[in-house]
Amino acid sequence: MAELPPQSAATLVVNAQNEVLLVHKAYGGRVYGLPGGVVDPGELPIQAAVREAREEVGVEVCLEYQLGFYHLRGGGRPDQYASVYVASIVSGEPHVVDPREISEIQPIAELLKVIAAVPEPACDIGWADSAAGLGNGVSKCLLSPGSKGLKPSLDL
Secondary structure, rough: OOOOOHHHHEEEEEOOOOOOEEEEEEEOOEEEEOOOOEOOOOOOOOEEEEEHHHHHHHHHEEEEEEEEEEEEEOOOOEEEEEEEEEEEEEOOOOOOOOOOOOEEEEOOOOOHHHOOOOOOOOOOOHHHHOOOOOOOOOEEEOOOHHHHHHHOOOOO
């Protein structure tokens, strides 16, 4: 059986004001992005998404639904599968946990409206397959809110 490419997981962390929290990376290109990172050996993408939110933003989250699952190729990096989830904060106050990794956390109010406008997916990947890191060779696949019975509980 062929070995799967490395996996990563990211989370759109939504605060009580319905804002998405972006993190400003303190290394590399120093860009804004979602809290996230590499899925550790023996870890599922959903576990990595929760762990990365804790490590980068200092909050415990509840994953509400999966927003997307991607097979990332090119850009001078090895291929990898990336799972993206939407989550609400269940405890903790957002703060920079490690300033060597994250220099700032920025809440963005309008991002959820853009996400809600994502068109229906061109293909579907089940929650269980994505959680297990199985992408069936899909090069890019968006799962929109409500797709495959995954209902968002956030007020979009």
